[in-house]
Amino acid sequence: MEELTKTEERVMQIIWKLKKCFVKDIIDAMPDEPKPPYNTISSVVRILEKKEYVGYKAYGKTYEYFPLITKSEYRKESLKKMLSGYFDNSAESLFSFMLKEKQLSNEELNKIKDIINQNK
Incomplete structure (x- = not known):
């Protein structure tokens, strides 16, 4: 793509x-x-x-x-490129960056925890 x-x-x-x-x-x-x-x-x-x-x-x-391409397909490919280009293919590095750069509320952190728990 x-x-x-x-x-x-x-x-x-x-x-x-x-x-x-x-x-x-x-x-x-x-x-x-x-x-x-x-x-x-x-x-x-x-x-x-x-x-x-x-x-x-x-x-x-x-x-x-x-x-011809769905928004979801484009988002997936864009995230893959960003992850490989800026975060050495490390989701941990991406999440660490997000946590440091954006002050997340307790509600947002709890939602992220729920998503992680649902996808184990």
Whole structure:
């Protein structure tokens, strides 16, 4: 699975949310003002199609796009890359980093403990 740029990932997040969409729908779903040009988003979607993240159905010269990769699949691959690239494939290092960098509430810590206990 080829890595996405920040812009590609932002567009992909919208496509996952919409499930099926046209370029205009993607632009409408973007919170940024001013909105990016149609051609810019169209180019990003074509790149996502070449990377095999999205497929399309043609209606004449208009294309309806849909995800080929689920958000869950992408999240799994991204986490694997982050774990290997930054934490030497050590979940312990990742959790240690998270605990040091983010002050977790007792409730959050208890939820993490419950998740660990359920997955033993």
